[in-house]
Amino acid sequence: MDLNKIFDSVSSIDGVELNPETNLIAVPSASLLAVADKFKNNINLEFDFLMCITALDNGDSKNFTIAYNFHSNKHNHSIEIRVSVADGEDVPSLSSIWKTADWHEREAFDMMGIKFTGHPELKRILLPEDWEGFPLRKNYEVADYYHGVPIPKDKSYWE
Amino acid sequence: MDTALDKSIVNIDEMVLNMGPQHPSTHGVLRLKLHTDGEVVSKIEPIIGYLHRCFEKHCEYLSYEQIVPFTDRCDYLASMHMDHAYSIAVEKLLDIELPERVEYIRVIVAELQRIASHLVAIGTFGLDVGAITPFTWTIRDRERVLDLFEALCGARLLYNYIWPGGVSHDLSPKFIQRTHEFLDYFETQILEYNELLTGNKIFIERTADVGVMPADVAINFGVTGPSLRGSGVDYDLRKTQPYSIYDKFDFNVPVGEGTMGTIGDCWDRYWVRMVEMEESIKIIRQAMASLPNGDVHAAMPKKIRPAKGDVYSRYESARGDVGIFIQSNGKNVPLRLKMRSPAFCNLSVLSEIGEGWMISDVITILGSLDIVLGEIDR
Numbered sequence: 077m078d079l080n081k082i083f084d085s086v087s088s089i090d091g092v093e094l095n096p097e098t099n100l101i102a103v104p105s106a107s108l109l110a111v112a113d114k115f116k117n118n119i120n121l122e123f124d125f126l127m128c129i130t131a132l133d134n135g136d137s138k139n140f141t142i143a144y145n146f147h148s149n150k151h152n153h154s155i156e157i158r159v160s161v162a163d164g165e166d167v168p169s170l171s172s173i174w175k176t177a178d179w180h181e182r183e184a185f186d187m188m189g190i191k192f193t194g195h196p197e198l199k200r201i202l203l204p205e206d207w208e209g210f211p212l213r214k215n216y217e218v219a220d221y222y223h224g225v226p227i228p229k230d231k232s233y234w235e
Numbered sequence: 236m237d238t239a240l241d242k243s244i245v246n247i248d249e250m251v252l253n254m255g256p257q258h259p260s261t262h263g264v265l266r267l268k269l270h271t272d273g274e275v276v277s278k279i280e281p282i283i284g285y286l287h288r289c290f291e292k293h294c295e296y297l298s299y300e301q302i303v304p305f306t307d308r309c310d311y312l313a314s315m316h317m318d319h320a321y322s323i324a325v326e327k328l329l330d331i332e333l334p335e336r337v338e339y340i341r342v343i344v345a346e347l348q349r350i351a352s353h354l355v356a357i358g359t360f361g362l363d364v365g366a367i368t369p370f371t372w373t374i375r376d377r378e379r380v381l382d383l384f385e386a387l388c389g390a391r392l393l394y395n396y397i398w399p400g401g402v403s404h405d406l407s408p409k410f411i412q413r414t415h416e417f418l419d420y421f422e423t424q425i426l427e428y429n430e431l432l433t434g435n436k437i438f439i440e441r442t443a444d445v446g447v448m449p450a451d452v453a454i455n456f457g458v459t460g461p462s463l464r465g466s467g468v469d470y471d472l473r474k475t476q477p478y479s480i481y482d483k484f485d486f487n488v489p490v491g492e493g494t495m496g497t498i499g500d501c502w503d504r505y506w507v508r509m510v511e512m513e514e515s516i517k518i519i520r521q522a523m524a525s526l527p528n529g530d531v532h533a534a535m536p537k538k539i540r541p542a543k544g545d546v547y548s549r550y551e552s553a554r555g556d557v558g559i560f561i562q563s564n565g566k567n568v569p570l571r572l573k574m575r576s577p578a579f580c581n582l583s584v585l586s587e588i589g590e591g592w593m594i595s596d597v598i599t600i601l602g603s604l605d606i607v608l609g610e611i612d613r
Contacts, residue, residue, distance in 0.1 A: 098544070124454045128547065128575035130560045143560065145547050145575075149454060149468070152475055156547060176457030179583045187291070202284040202612060211292055212571075 082155050085118055086111050101157045105167045108159055112173050115146060115155075123148045123155065126174035129181060131188035137215040138163045140190060144170075161190060169195035187212040248272050252594075256285045260363055260598045263608030265582075267597070274593045279586040286612035294572040299325055299399060299539040302572070307393040309574065310610040312355055313553040315348035317610075318397035320550035323478055324559035325399035327548050328541040336529035337401050338480045343522045344387070344396065346515040347414070350421070351380040352553035353461075353508040356605040360505055361432050363602035364441040369432045376424055379417050386410060400535035411523055418516050425513060433509060442505060443496030446600035448588045450499065456587065457580035460555025461511060462604050465491040465504030472551035484521045486514045501603035508605070540567050554578050554605060574613060578606040 083094045083101055089111055091104035103111050115123040123146035130143040140161050147154045161167050169192035170177040181192045182201040189210035192198055200207060209216050218227055255266040264285035270278035290309060294302050306317040319341055326333065358373030381391045388396045388404050396403050432438055448458070450466045463470055471488040473481040489510035491503030541563040550557040555577025562571040581604045589597045 126457060127549070127556065128558045128560060128573070130547075130571075130573040132562055132571050143545070143547075145558065145560075149470055174457070175455045175583070175587075176580055179579065200284075202287045204284070211289060 078153075079155070082121060082153070085121060086114050089114070101155065103157050103159050105159050105161055105165065108170070109168045111157065112170050116173055120151075121148065122150050125149055126170065126176045126180075127154075129177060129184055131184040131190050131212070133188065133212065133214045135214060137213040140188060142167060142184065142190065163189075164191075166191050166193040168193055169198075171195055186210070189213065249277065254594075261601065262359065262606055265606070265608055265611075267585075267601075269594065269597065271594065276590060276592060276594060276597050279589045279597065281582055281585055283582070283608070283611055286608050288613070290574065290613040291572055294569055296568065298567045299541075299569065302569075303398055304393065304395050306574075307395055308609060309576065309613055310552065310554065310578070310607050311392060312607050313348050313352040314392065314394050315344050315397060316352075316550065316552035317557065318394065319345055319479075320548070320552060320557040320559055322397050322399045323550060324546055324548040324561055325539065325541070328544065328546045328561055328563055329399070329536065329539065331400060331534050331536065333401070334529045334531065334533045335480075335527045336405075337531050337534070339522050339526050340402050340406055340531065341397055342479060342481065342484075343406070343414070343519055343526075344384070344402075346519045346522075347380050347383060349515045349553050350512050351377045353512050354380075356461075356508055356553075357428070357432070357505065360599075360602040360605070361438070363598050364438060366432060366435070366438060369428060372424070372428065372431070376421060379420075383410065383413060383417060386413065398535070399539060401531050401533070405531045406526070411526070414519065414523065418519060422513075422516060425509070428509070433506070439495050439502060441599060442501040442603070445496075445501045445596050446588050446592065446603060447497045448499040448584065452587060453499070453584065456584040458555070458584050459577050459580065460552070461507045462504050462555065462581050464489065465507045465603075466499035467491050467493075467503075472549055472556060476549065478548075478550065481518075483525075484518045486517050489514065501599050504603040504605075538567060540565065552577060554607065554610070555581060576610040576613060578604075578608075579611045582606050582611055 079099055086092050089107050091107050092111060093102045095102060115121050125147040127145040127147050132141040134141060142159045144157050159167060167190060169181055171181060179201060181195055182198060184190050185198055186200045186202055187210060208219060220227060250271050252269045252271050253266060254269055255261040256264040266282040268280040268282060269276050290305055293305055303318055306321040307314040310317050354373040354377040358370040361369035384394060385391050387410055388394050448466050450468050453463050453466045467490050469488055469490050474488050489507050491498050491507055495502045543563060543565045545562045547558060547560045557577055558575030560573040561569050564570045585601060589600050
């Protein structure tokens with residue numbers, strides 16, 4: 077199934093738009109669960125695989141985009157949708173629909189500081205729990221100390 | 236004062252056991268928090284991140300060419316696959332056509348790498364259930380593949396061989412000859428593994444009907460690769476969405492059939508890897524038979540500066556579906572690079588399928604998922 081047909085089946089949902097230049101479907105975070113439900117259960121779509129969740133910093137660390145990549149094993153078609161979110165805003169969690177979302181959302185929270193509502197256990201996954209800041213944000217600065225141990229920033233000795 | 240324990244508050248039947256981070260059966264620095272009642276595990280919490288080196292942050296400071304050695308180190312048992320996955324993503328972003336010889340060489344080395352990686356998976360899986368000999372045999376044969384790679388590019392583990400736009404060295408006729416010799420030898424070895432491990436009564440007792448993963452659970456958790464195919468799902472990107480030149484070759488996609496027990500048990504996942512090696516041999520033979528001549532550096536761009544845009548590309552590695560998401564802003568470094576690592580998703584299913592089994596069975600199930608921590612933690 078091609079992109080336009082997939083878009084047609086979800087275009088009735090509030091705020092869902094197709095960007096003709098980039099061929100991406102933009103979904104407001106309020107409509108995400110409705111779109112996800114349709115993706116999973118509509119007999120013509122049946123996206124059973126949530127492949128990847130990528131959190132992107134739009135450059136100022138105040139606005140973020142989350143890219144969701146879906147694939148349907150049955151129909152062999154794929155789609156990417158984008159959700160824009162401002163810093164501090166919540167995004168509904170998809171972990172109740174696709175279990176893949178559980179760890180991927182934890183990773184997005186860990187690295188980019190995006191909060192997902194309805195997630196069963198939203199905590200850091202790759203970094204230690206007492207880590208400060210979100211490393212993949214563009215404005216992230218490496219701390220001077222970690223647990224009292226100075227973090228070397230002068231790289232001249234190995235360059 | 237009543238000093239007796241109030242059993243409604245304190246759960247005296249449960250013991251929390253830490254397995255790892257340093258444990259021979261966790262295949263790396265993985266920590267499992269096991270909630271046990273006697274020998275039976277009631278809850279598993281995988282705790283990861285001990286090998287985290289912020290690969291994705293590094294990529295934002297490295298040019299596209301410099302990232303290849305870093306992708307090598309993600310899945311260190313199948314470095315060729317990681318390089319190939321990354322190179323395909325960059326080439327998709329650049330929209331360049333590759334010389335045919337490059338594609339053939341890439342398929343040959345990728346399938347050799349699949350054999351090497353599955354050999355480690357099978358050997359260590361046998362080790363997990365107490366079979367020592369198969370491990371020494373599989374490592375001995377993997378060594379032969381590594382010798383081939385050493386002759387090819389000088390490295391035995393982290394190759395830096397497949398680059399965006401080509402490969403670092405051309406194949407020599409000697410390499411083709413030695414690969415043929417290896418394949419002839421290896422075909423007879425597979426029969427020996429089957430005699431030693433596949434049909435072994437103790438091995439079947441330990442793995443059949445253990446850790447059954449139904450197909451719908453596997454798909455819902457995003458499990459891919461041989462672990463998914465063990466559950467009977469016919470899903471291989473080389474067939475369903477052929478990349479590179481995989482559509483030119485004739486090969487089968489083995490799926491679990493529940494030969495020794497239920498579909499999707501540990502034995503099925505093991506068996507799929509075993510048969511996949513035979514399929515890889517078929518692919519390599521076909522690729523070497525029709526290897527065209529040509530220049531392997533022809534499409535190599537002098538400087539990689541993709542146009543503004545995003546790409547998500549997928550690749551079937553030895554462990555499953557590798558996804559590379561690259562966001563480019565037109566500079567020579569990516570704005571954001573995200574790797575969807577297959578073992579990351581495969582490990583997340585452990586708490587679902589591993590609960591209710593004994594501790595020794597949890598080790599079996601973990602071994603059958605074939606995880607590499609370097610790729611999970613990135």
